[in-house]
Amino acid sequence: MPAYPYHVFVCANRRPPGHPKGSCAERGCNDLLMALTEAVDTNELWEAVKVNSTNCLGPCDNGPSIVVYPEGIWYGGVKPADVPELVASHFLTGVPVERLRLQTR
Numbered sequence: 001m002p003a004y005p006y007h008v009f010v011c012a013n014r015r016p017p018g019h020p021k022g023s024c025a026e027r028g029c030n031d032l033l034m035a036l037t038e039a040v041d042t043n044e045l046w047e048a049v050k051v052n053s054t055n056c057l058g059p060c061d062n063g064p065s066i067v068v069y070p071e072g073i074w075y076g077g078v079k080p081a082d083v084p085e086l087v088a089s090h091f092l093t094g095v096p097v098e099r100l101r102l103q104t105r
């Protein structure tokens with residue numbers, strides 16, 4: 001079993017329409033998942049970055065939410081247009097994208 005340098009979990013949770021918390025699905029996580037997956041392929045990062053969808057990660061108000069391990073870096077409000085910067089900065093050079101980071105305790 002490969003040990004990926006970066007394991008990216010993307011919240012793909014969907015709540016019923018009108019739910020007060022909303023959900024990352026309502027905020028476009030499926031397009032984000034597709035963009036991340038395509039970027040891994042385009043940049044041939046199959047052995048470096050593993051992308052998985054997951055249920056609610058917690059920071060629903062800031063979705064789509066993702067968390068990157070092993071560092072435990074959280075990002076919020078991530079759009080498909082942000083993916084090239086995430087790849088170039090975080091996944092290729094190890095520098096998190098500060099403008100997208102969520103504050104953690």
Ligand code: FES
Pocket residue numbers: 011012013014022023024025055056057058059060061063064065
């Ligand atoms: S619904 Fe995505 S973080 Fe809760």
